[in-house]
Amino acid sequence: MASPYLEGVKRLRLLRPRQSEKQSRIAAKTAQNVGRNLAGQAMQCGGEERIFFLQYGDCEVRMSDIETRVYEDLQKKGYAQTEIRSLQVYLKPEEKVAYYVVNQKETGKVGF
Secondary structure (H helix, E strand, O other): OOOHHHHHHHHHHHHHHHHHHHHHHHHHHHHHHHHHHHHHHHOEEOOEEOOOEEEEOOEEEEHHHHHHHHHHHHHHOOOOHHHOOOEEEEEEOOOOEEEEEEOOOEEEEEEO
């Protein structure tokens, strides 16, 4: 018959892998959140907003306006913000069109 102390040690040894897995998941989530926060802070310069423009010929458009038009087009197609896992946007300024690929499946285009 094992002593209660040894039984307690055995039980702790069985629990530790579960606890370390849980701590690893918590650490991974924390690292993701820190990365997101740093990325958001990097987009700000001393509290000032950064605005990107595309200029080509007689055309000038804000990149944020193109992004807004792409999301509006996706909403018209029935996509919710939470359904969009990946989005690539390709600009063709000579055609004044932005082509996009959502979730590596569906394509579309918007004018600017």
